[in-house]
Each structure stands twice: as C-alpha cells, then as structure tokens.
Amino acid sequence: MTGAIEQGTSQTHGNTHILHFLVRLPGTMESVWPALSTPEGLAAWFTAVDVLEPRLGGIVALRGLGAGEVTAWDVDRVAEYTVEGGGRIRFHLERGGDAGCLLRFTHEFQGEDGETEPSWRARFEILIEQLGRG
Template structure:
C-alpha cells in the first residue's frame, strides 16, 4: 500500500476557516501515532513541538503556531492541539484495511495563515517519512 492525500476541502464561516483532509497512510495506526503525538514525530514532517505533554489538558507549543493545550487525546486514535496563533488542529486515526491507516484531519483557524496546498505538502512529507524516505 502506498500513501495518498485523497481529499482536501476548505470552508469559511465568517472569519474562521476550516480545512479537512482524508489521508491514507501505508502503516498501521500504532506506527502512525508517534508521527502525530510526539515532538520528534511532528518535527519530522510538520513543525517542532517545543513542549508536548501527551495527555488531555497537557501543554503544547508548536513552533510557528504558538502554545496552548491538548484538547482531545485518545492514545493511538485522536490528538487535538488548540494553540493561540494556529487555531485547532485535530488528527483522527482509523484502521484502513489490514495494514493501513486513514487520517481524518481538521484545521480550524482565523485568517490566512494556512492553505490546502501547504497541508497537502506536509502530508506528502508525512507519507514519505512513514514509507521510510525523508
């Protein structure tokens, strides 16, 4: 199985933008989770996590996005980070066949700080990391 960024949608509600993606990843959930829920994992494809307390209510500081709290945390399934400048970033994992994972991603934020293409590029890096590339 190879990874793919299958869907990307953008909605605007007033001054709030919401991006949604469905990303199919070539590894089981247990292998994907560290890429979304650890500082080292996030740094490999997204951004450095200067602080990440892996628990509901834990502190998080994502470089370039700000600091805040972990607002949802279900080990191996859901990690949601709500940060002052970056809005709410949610990673929701589901099994996809025997060896794959479907990542349902939501980013809710104000302003024009993010774009579908920027996230698409990040997810391509995530796929490369999970497939063993760099």
C-alpha cells in the same frame, strides 16, 4: 500499501477557516501514532515542538503556531491541539485495511494568517514518504 491524499476541502465561515483532509497512510494506527503525538514525530514532517505534554489538558507549543493545550487525546486514535493564534489542529486515525490507516485531519483557524490547503498537502506528502520508508 502506499499513501494518498484522498480528499482535501476548505471552508470559510465569516472569519473562521476550516481545512479538512482524508489521508491514507502506510502503516498501522500504532505505527503512525508517534508521527502525530510526539515532538520528534511532528518535527519530522510538520513543525518543531517546544513543549508537548501527551495527555488531555497538557501543554503544547508548536513552533510558528503558538502555545496552547491538548484538547483531545485518545492514544493511538486522536490528538487535538488548540493553540493561540494557530487555532485547532486535530488528527484522527482510523483503521484502513490490512497494512494502512486513514487520517482524518482538521485545521480550524481565524483570520488570514493560517495554513493553506497546498501547504498541508505538501506536509502530508512528506509524512507519507517518511512512513513508507519505515
């Protein structure tokens, strides 16, 4: 199975911006999970991680976004990081067929300094490429 970015939307409500993506990823939920939930996995396609306690309420510090807390954690399914200055980033994996899975991604942030839809698309292309090689 090859990966694909199937949808990407951007919404603004006052000062709050919300980006949503639906990304088809090559690999099972279990094989994709480390790319979303470990410092090494996140650093390979997204950003360096200074601290990540892999549990609900754990501390997280994402380089360039800030420090905060793990606000959702369901192993092999959901990782959500809420950071000061960077807002909320949520990765939600779902089964997507024999050889793949779906990622429902949300990034919610305040102000004008957040990530843009094109920058997330570029990151997801890197993630798809890496998972396809694995």
